[in-house]
Amino acid sequence: MVEKDTICKYFCFIESGILQHAINILEEEKTTYLALKNSCTSALKSFLQETPSRKNIKALSDCNLQVILVKDFKYLLENNTAFHRFYYTLIEKQIFLIDDYRIDLLTLSAEERYTKLLTNEAELLQEVPLHYLASFLGISNRHMSRIRKNIK
Template sequence: MPFDNIQTSKLNSLEIYFSSVGFSESEVKSITQCFQKRTFDKGEFFVSEGSYTSEIGYLEFGQFQFYSTNQQGDERTNYISLPNTFVASLLSYLTEKPARENVKAINPSCLWVITKKDILSLQEEIASFKDFYIQLIEYQLCCIDKAKFDLITLTAEQRYKQLMQEEPEFLQQVPLQYIASMLGMTPRHLSRLRAKI
């Protein structure tokens, strides 16, 4: 097992994560050296709509809101990232086009950030990292596709029940106004739905 002889308390969350998914101690060192630790205050942006991004971040602590704004200036939350997940404005990152969404810290947060250039270098250096990266991107794309499909095909109540079953940590950790926006309903509607269920 990787890091058998090292106390996990001395490792940061990024090292623990890459060790847990099967990379060796030397590989973990090579990978984590490419990440830079970046802290965010509440309300600070990782990505702003219209900007270009070539970075992905691993969320050590905090939460990030993915949202877009309509012509009336109303925010619509697309997703909330929780700790121990990856954060990216994926379309901008993959296509090198301006971001169509904002990614903002909704409380004090910490990301370990890596650039696309370093990711490409790691894929050349570590064969298994390429497989890891492809699986990560495929998973993110599937999540986006599923969320869009659910928004079209499921009722508000069905989306809420699905969230309860598949991601109950959201209901425990994320403020209700963001959950309501993500599900496509008002906070008042969500409160009525929670009382009903």
């Protein structure tokens, strides 16, 4: 969908599949977000400001996406009240998720973050390969295996 240092051209609604947002740190891919079916995603800053993206977004599985170009997106945002409300609600939810995620990284242990994921977003564990989940949780693959073994 977008590669680092390129401009994101699409705002997507994911009908099926999974999109991974990632950055590379010291040549290691780090997952920053996982977008699942029935959700929307984009490299939003790049998309809206038409500037190079600082991250990559790629499909982790076969995806069916509904996409909208920036000019159409901005037109809808300015001229369609329902779309404007939808977008406002979407952004509000994303801000809450980002805030919770950042606080969790600082206050919860890796085991607690995994348990929270297991409780609140079990579908991720079914649909996303474990090494991407480990990266998303900020832990190594080995640590993820130990946590899963201890929780079973």
